Amino acid sequence: MYKPTYYSKIYRTFLSLDEMAFQELIHFFEENEKEIRELDFEEYFEVLAAYVTALFEVGAYREHxxxxxxxxxxxxxNNIVEYKGEDLFRRMLFRKAASLYHTRQFQKAEHVLAELLRMDREDQGAILFLKKCLRTHYPQIRSNAHAVAVFLFLLTAFVIALEVLLIRPFYEMHAKTVEVSRNSIFVIGILCILFGNLYHRLLAEREVRGFLKALRKGKQID
Structure with a gap:
């Protein structure tokens, strides 16, 4: 004789919640945590996974x-490989890396992303995210380039003032030279910013390429 599946009351309440109502899901879990922990494993795990997902979605990264x-x-x-059509282990690891990044634990985030790439060297999401993490290693390069650029922009403003107040009224014959000079200074400032940002990115790209190359060769990497 067919026996219908019985769902606990608290699980039925959970199912009645909109899966996108993250704040409501968080409140529900935290209000009923003791009872949730006493649910059958399947029910407990589904509620737990929804709660952890909700924490991430609302940006509660430390709690996540x-x-x-x-x-x-x-x-x-419990050997749960696939959950709701997704690789649960990899999804949770990726989100853990994201939470570590958002809480400025960059090296820990890199370690988690490296583990993901050891599992799948072609994981483009992990590759891009690892590059983003590695770019935090070289703040001085970009800040120095930006500082030089700011100095050059201020110098450009000074030259413009000099040009307007002194050169054009009294030394018109030098106006073209001054105009070319201040335009050149301004362009060099722009190039400093572009070069600083580009070099900053290239260093991260090089590190990731080296890491992936070592993985393909089967080397052990910390």
């Missing part, structure tokens, strides 16, 4: 970091 490892470890211990 406190709970995401629970989902990761539970999925490993």
């Amino acid at each position: 970091l406190l709970m995401v490892d629970v989902v990761i470890e539970t999925s490993i211990s």
